[in-house]
Amino acid sequence: MTQLILFNVFNGLIIGAFYALMALGLSLILNLSGVINFAHGGFLGIGAYLAFTLMPFVGFWGALILAPLATALLGIVVERVLINRLYGRDPLYSLLLTFGLAYILEDGTRYIWGPSTLPFSVPSWMLSPLSNEFFFLTGYRLFMVVLVIVVVAALFVLLGYTRLGMRIRAGTLDLETVSVLGVNVRILRNLNFGLGIFLAGLAGVLAAGMLGLQPTIGSTLIMPSFVAIIIGGLGSLPGTLIGGLLIGVASGVTTVFWPSASEAVIYVLMGLVLLVRPRGLLGEEGRF
Amino acid sequence: MRLDRRAADAVVWLLLLTMPFWLTWIGGYTALGTRVVVLALAAMSLNFLLGFTGVLSFGHAAYFGLGVYGLGLTIKYLVPSSLAGMAVGVIVGTLAAMIIGALIVRLRGIYFAMVTIAFGQVFYFIAYRWNGVTGGDDGLSGWRRLPVDLGFARIDILNSDYALYYWSLFWFAIAVLIMAALLRSPFGRTLLAIRENERRARFLGIPIDRHIWISWTISCLFVSLAGTLYALLNNFADPHDLRWDQSGDFVIMAVLGGMRNFWGPLIGAAIYVVLQDYISSQTENWMSFIGLLFVLVVMFFPRGLLGVLRRRAAP
Numbered sequence: 001m002t003q004l005i006l007f008n009v010f011n012g013l014i015i016g017a018f019y020a021l022m023a024l025g026l027s028l029i030l031n032l033s034g035v036i037n038f039a040h041g042g043f044l045g046i047g048a049y050l051a052f053t054l055m056p057f058v059g060f061w062g063a064l065i066l067a068p069l070a071t072a073l074l075g076i077v078v079e080r081v082l083i084n085r086l087y088g089r090d091p092l093y094s095l096l097l098t099f100g101l102a103y104i105l106e107d108g109t110r111y112i113w114g115p116s117t118l119p120f121s122v123p124s125w126m127l128s129p130l131s132n133e134f135f136f137l138t139g140y141r142l143f144m145v146v147l148v149i150v151v152v153a154a155l156f157v158l159l160g161y162t163r164l165g166m167r168i169r170a171g172t173l174d175l176e177t178v179s180v181l182g183v184n185v186r187i188l189r190n191l192n193f194g195l196g197i198f199l200a201g202l203a204g205v206l207a208a209g210m211l212g213l214q215p216t217i218g219s220t221l222i223m224p225s226f227v228a229i230i231i232g233g234l235g236s237l238p239g240t241l242i243g244g245l246l247i248g249v250a251s252g253v254t255t256v257f258w259p260s261a262s263e264a265v266i267y268v269l270m271g272l273v274l275l276v277r278p279r280g281l282l283g284e285e286g287r288f
Numbered sequence: 289m290r291l292d293r294r295a296a297d298a299v300v301w302l303l304l305l306t307m308p309f310w311l312t313w314i315g316g317y318t319a320l321g322t323r324v325v326v327l328a329l330a331a332m333s334l335n336f337l338l339g340f341t342g343v344l345s346f347g348h349a350a351y352f353g354l355g356v357y358g359l360g361l362t363i364k365y366l367v368p369s370s371l372a373g374m375a376v377g378v379i380v381g382t383l384a385a386m387i388i389g390a391l392i393v394r395l396r397g398i399y400f401a402m403v404t405i406a407f408g409q410v411f412y413f414i415a416y417r418w419n420g421v422t423g424g425d426d427g428l429s430g431w432r433r434l435p436v437d438l439g440f441a442r443i444d445i446l447n448s449d450y451a452l453y454y455w456s457l458f459w460f461a462i463a464v465l466i467m468a469a470l471l472r473s474p475f476g477r478t479l480l481a482i483r484e485n486e487r488r489a490r491f492l493g494i495p496i497d498r499h500i501w502i503s504w505t506i507s508c509l510f511v512s513l514a515g516t517l518y519a520l521l522n523n524f525a526d527p528h529d530l531r532w533d534q535s536g537d538f539v540i541m542a543v544l545g546g547m548r549n550f551w552g553p554l555i556g557a558a559i560y561v562v563l564q565d566y567i568s569s570q571t572e573n574w575m576s577f578i579g580l581l582f583v584l585v586v587m588f589f590p591r592g593l594l595g596v597l598r599r600r601a602a603p
Binding site for chain 1: 338344346388391392394395397398399401402403405406407409410413414416417418419532533536539540543573575576578579580581582583585586587590
């Protein structure tokens with residue numbers, strides 16, 4: 001029993017790390033641009049499939065780096081051509097636009113790579129369990145956790161200690177002033193969008209190794225990321241991170257006792273948080 | 289202007305009343321007309337909140353779907369009666385909306401939209417996972433709509449497409465007339481005031497949260513009514529009726545037709561339903577075309593069809 005619970009908690013942490021990775025990207029875009037990026041799941045799918053296509057040429061490690069970069073590039077183009085025209089307008093329009101993009105991206109992956117599940121092979125040494133007692137602890141899972149930790153740490157360093165990061169944080173608080181101080185806000189938002197999409201692409205590659213490749217891979221993962229953001233509090237990246245891990249573990253633990261409620265439980269958790277603390281765990285009062 | 293509006297109302301009702309007769313001429317079929325009416329009711333109910341209260345909900349499919357499943361489950365397991373099913377569907381959908389509304393009514397803007405999206409998924413997962421009762425991913429089948437017995441008359445909506453169309457139109461008319469009356473009342477004017485300037489309305493002493501909650505509940509009540517009619521039409525409950533893509537479809541119908549106009553969502557729903565029917569019969573990649581429609585509407589017709597026409601006529 002202990003082992004079963006431990007297994008599910010660990011499983012939940014991994015899933016939570018995914019959610020967090022995806023939700024952090026969503027959160028970045030939401031905070032600076034006020035856009036709920038519905039197409040985030042679509043970009044995740046593109047990242048996953050690109051990794052699949054690139055792998056025969058550049059190997060697993062190359063794909064792990066190149067696929068998210070290529071996805072980010074696509075994101076930057078999309079922002080440049082479509083999304084940046086909607087800043088400052090009713091959020092309804094950016095929601096609808098990214099909603100339409102989500103349809104197009106999902107259908108596009110289905111059109112290019114086919115509707116059936118494709119196998120995504122990670123290096124074989126990663127698949128063997130590390131110890132007999134904890135059979136579930138394969139190298140790949142451990143690697144995923146480590147990678148997510150590294151990436152999240154890098155993200156916080158970038159935001160905390162670089163000029164770009166400082167501008168992003170400042171823009172989140174008061175974009176107008178940042179603009180007046182001579183920062184090109186158009187480019188800032190553009191890069192920030194690319195950064196968010198990079199995280200989505202990376203989450204896609206990792207998810208592909210764990211869940212296999214399906215065109216709907218993105219749309220199944222996007223809703224929990226919304227919940228992660230709401231639980232953590234809008235406007236707070238650490239909150240988003242905690243929210244992601246929390247719902248991952250919550251659904252993992254629920255799987256032990258009541259498997260069919262494992263998806264619904266995160267929404268119950270969200271309801272509770274909203275009831276007790278409407279701004280979310282780490283959200284600022286009065287910002288939304 | 290006033291006369292214009294009366295004339296427009298008359299034309300709309302006339303077209304709706306005669307639809308089954310001219311629809312086949314232009315290549316349609318009666319069930320398609322019923323679909324338009326039902327989905328238009330859903331979009332107009334959403335627009336009560338979206339266009340006339342200024343609150344962005346992206347999760348109305350949940351209450352629509354509760355109507356669908358409420359009716360289906362009632363007919364399948366409890367009472368073999370279409371009317372009872374409709375009553376249960378509407379009550380369940382409205383109650384859920386009242387509870388969730390109370391939780392979220394203090395939130396605004398994007399935050400509100402996100403929370404409505406997320407809450408919508410609860411019911412989707414319940415329908416999806418509770419296999420034994422709801423049929424899970426395959427949907428709820430093994431039941432059919434039943435003729436409505438009113439005591440003095442019997443409406444055979446099971447076998448006659450016409451009867452089903454007019455049955456749907458009857459409920460559409462009731463809902464729409466109630467919403468129109470509400471919008472003309474002081475309550476409706478208050479909603480418009482909240483839409484135009486919430487802070488100012490608050491300073492005037494209007495209890496904003498309570499008004500938004502009432503508007504939300506009314507909107508969800510009629511959306512779940514539309515859901516029950518949709519279930520009658522399909523003889524089937526599909527978990528996708530509860531999902532977030534369905535919510536997005538309602539919003540795009542409202543925007544496509546023109547959300548500042550009372551009849552806008554009806555036009556939007558008609559265009560959307562016909563387009564989807566046509567495209568999905570032509571290509572497997574209909575999702576891309578629908579997605580493209582979203583993008584085009586947002587980029588070039590943010591005011592919707594009626595908004596554009598009105599603007600043309602104005603200067």
